[in-house]
Amino acid sequence: MTDPGSTPERGSLARLHPIDGMLLRSTHLERIQGYAASLSAALGRAGGHGVVSGYRVRLDPVKREIAVDPGLAVDGQGRPLLLEATATVDLSGLSPGPADLRLVVATRADVPFGQEEIYGELCGDPVGAPAPQHAYVSESVRVEVRPVTVGSVDAADLTLRSQVANAWFERERQEARPWISVDDATPLTARDWADPPAEPRPAEVPVALLLWTSKGWVLDTWTVRRERVDPPARRGWESRLGLRPWNVFLAQLLQFEDMLSDAMRRAAPRDATDEYVLGRLRTAHSRLSRGRSASLRDVTEAMDAMEALQSTQLRDLGIVELPPAGFLPLVPGRGSAEQQVSRLFGGSATLRFRRCPADAVPEAVEEARHRDRIVLSDAGTAVEILIPRACGREPGWVGFRRLAECEYDEPSDLVDVYLCTVGDVSAFVTSFLADPELPPVEWAMLREVAYPPGGWALPEGQEEIESWRSLTGEMAAVALTPSAGRLPLAAGRAAMLLDPFGRTPRGAMPDYHARVWDELDRDVIVLAKPVEIG
Template identity: 35%
Template structure:
C-alpha cells in the first residue's frame, strides 16, 4: 500500500499506528521549535529502528584496563538493544575507591556498562514568542545545542555459587556461572530450565515472533574482588556485535550458542591463560624421568594386544602400565603446575594451548596442563583444519576439568608445521562431538556362536546338530541387522576366540578341517547359511569352510557352530 490514507480510528482494523510521526511540511506553515523537534525525532527513530534490526553489542574499541584504583575505558562504538549508538572519542576514567556495595553473601561482582549521556551546551539569546513578545528580545538566553556521548557505570550483580570458590578459582568460577546464567536467560526450549522437565517440542508456539528489545546498557567488562584486590575480566561480560536479535533469540531457544557468546567464552579463557604467561614459561620437565617412563608410555599407546597376550601379561600389569603412562607428565615435571592449579575448573568448547619448549612431547605438555580427567585423542592435522574444527565447536558444551566418572572427550589438534618453517608452538583443543564415536544401534538380531570339536566327518553333522539342543553357553554373540546377511563388523572377537580355541585343542594349521553349521528356523535356513559362510571367510582369508544348515531346536536362538574336526593321522 502506498500513498496517504485516513488516520486510523480507535477501533481495531487493518491499519494501526507505529509510534512514528514525521513533519508534513506545507507552504504557509510557520516553522517553530516543535516542528524542528519532530524532524529530529523522526530521524532518530528511523536510525534506532535500523540499529535495533542490526543487533546490539560492541562494534569497536572500548578496551578496558585497570590502572591502580582507576578503571580506564578507551574510545569506542557500541549499539544498545534499542538501536541507540553509543560512541565516545575520549578515554573515560572511573575511580574504584568507592564502588557500589556488593552482595554481603560473597556472591557479588561488578559489571562495567556503557550507556547514553547527553548535555546542553552553547549560548544564544531568546527573541520571544511570535505575536507575544516584542522583537527587541526578552534579554534571556538558551543553550541551543545538545551534546551526546556515553557514560560508564558500575552495576552490582550477584551469582549464587561464586562465594564457594577459592581465591585461585574465583575468576574462572565467575565466568562459568555468568555463561550458564546467560544460557538460561535465553530460555532454551530443548533443555531443562531450572530443574523443570523439558516441555515437548509440540508444546511451543513455533509461529510466535521474537520479543521486542528491552532498554539496557551495553556491558564491556566484569570486576571481581579477590583477596581485597580488583580483578578485571573483560570477556565474561563483553559481547561484540553479532547480527539481528531474532537470530540470537532463535539460537537460544534451540539450545544453540550465538557466535558472540562463543567467541566471548574462547577469548575469556585465552585472556585468563595469558595472565599466567610467566608461570607457563617456567615449566620444566625432567628428561631423565622421561627416559625411564617412555617405554611404558609407548607400550600403553601403541601396543595392540590379543586376548591371549592380555591374559599372559595379566590385568594388574596392564593397569599399572596405563596408570604409569597417565601419571608420566606429572611425575616428570621439575617446576610447573596444571591449569586447575592456576585457577581453571572449566574450559570453553574449544581453545588454544601453548606448548612449552622444555616439553619432551606434545602429549606430556597437554596432560600436564589439562590433567588426567579428560578422554584425549591426539590428532595431527593441517592448520586450516584446526580453524574449521574450532569453528564447528560453537554449539558444544563447555569442558569441565573436574569430572571423574564421565570424562569429557577432547580432541587435541596438533598443526603440522610448514616444510620450511618452525613448529607453531601451540595446539588446539575441541570438545569432541559425541556423534563421531557413539551411534544409536539399530534393532538387531542376535546370533550365538559356538566352537565344537568332533569326529566323524560332515556325515555326522545332521545327527549331532539337526534339531538338537546345544549344551553350554555360547562363546560369543553377533548382532546382525534384521533379516540381513551383512557382517556386523565385530568379528575381531570371534577371530580371537577361534585362535584361543585352536590353541586350547593343541591344533596347528593343516591338522584340522572346519565346518560351518547354521541353526535357525526352517524359513530362515538360507539366511543363516549366508551368515555362516561370511563368518568363515572372516576367520581366515584362505578358509573356505563347507556350510551346512539345520533346523534349530524350538525355543532357542539362531546360532552358528564352528565345528573343528581333527584330521586323522595327526
C-alpha cells in the same frame, strides 16, 4: 473490489508534512529530528546490540580507577554509543566485600550545552525577558560501575574468575530458554514454531567485569562483553534451537585465552624450560665430578624450574572449565606438544592428539562451537588436540575441541541363540539336518545377539555366551535361516559363535552346520551340548 487488509495506525515513525504558509515552531523542528532519530534507532535495532569497535577497559590498581578507550557500540534500543574520548571511573570510593562483582557498562547520557537568548514567544507574555536556555544537546556516553551477582560461587581467589565466568555463561544460556535441551521436557509439538523470539532491548552495553579478591580488583573483559555481530532474529533462533550464537562462542573463547595468558604469566618463570633445568644440573654434576662442591644456587634454581614445569596445570592456574574449543600456547624448550598439553590437563580429560595442516585447525575449532563446555573435574571428557604441521619444528600453539562422542545405533541383524542338551551330539545334528520337524528336545533361549547387516563379525552379546561355553566342553552349532541365499552367512556366524578366536586344535574344524527353515522370519543358531554324566 479491493484486497482485504488491516487499517494502519499512527506509529512512532512520524515525519513532518510541510505545508505552504505553515508557521514553523519548535515542535515542528523536534518532529523532524525525532523522525530521523526513530528511523536511525530502528535500523540500529535491526543489526543487534553490542560493541562495534574500541571500548577497551584498563584497570590501574595503583590509582584504583578504570579507563575506557574510545569506541562505538549500539544499545538494545538501537542508539549509537559513540565514546570519543577516554572515560575514567574512580573506584576508591567503593567498599567491596569478598567475591564482590561490579559490572562496567556504557549507557546513553544527554549533555545540554550552548546558551541562547530567548527573544519572546508567540502569544506569550511580553512583560519580562525569558531566561536563556540550552540550544543544543550532545548525545554522549556515561560509563558506570554497578554491583551485580551471578549466584553462588566459591570466594577462593585462585578459581574465582573461572567460576564467575562459568556461572555467567550458564545463566546466559538458561535465560535464552532453549527449546532443544535435555533439561526441558516440553514436547516439541507443544511449541509455537511460528512465534518469533523476543527482541532484547537493554539500555546499556556491558564492556567489562570487576572482581574483588584479597589482592584487589581483577579485570575480566569477555565474561560480559558481546560484540555486535548478528541481528536479533538469528541470535534468538540459534538460542532456541540449542545452538551457541557466534558472539557468545567468541566471548567464551577469548575469555579463556585472556584468563590463561594472565595466569601463565604469573605462574611460570621464563627460564622454566627443559634445557634450563638440564643446564643447571649439568653444572652441579660437573662440579661434583671434579671433587668440588656443587653450587646450591644451581640445584635450587633447577629444582624450582622443574617444579614450575611439572605443576603448570590448568586447575593449578585457577581454571576449572574451558570453552568447547580454543587454542593453547606452547613454549619452546618445555617438551613436545604432546608433553606440554598433557601437563596442562594433568589427567583432567581424555586427550586424543592429531596432527593436521595449520589451516584446518581454526576450521575444526569453529565446528565445535555448539558443543558443551569442557569441565576439568570430569576426567572422562574426550578432548581432541589439533597439532598444526610446522615444517619439521614444533609449533607455538595447538588447537583443542571437545569431541562429539555420539553413539550410533546402526541397523543390525538380530539372531536368536538357543541351547539344547542331548545324549549324542553327532546323532542329534544328523537328525536335525535331515528331519523337517524339530527334534523332541528341551530348548532354552540363551539370548538375542546382533550382527552387522549382512556381516559375520563378532556379535554383540558374544561375551556372555563365550564365558558360559568355556565351562561346558565341546558343542555343535546348527544355524537355521529362512533363505537359501543366506546359508553361507548363517554357517559362518555359527562357526564364529562356537570358536571366535580359533581355539580349535590345529587341523580340526568347529562342529557347525546350517540348513534352511522357511518357517522362520529371522536366523536362529542352535547350540547342542552333551548331557553331563556324574
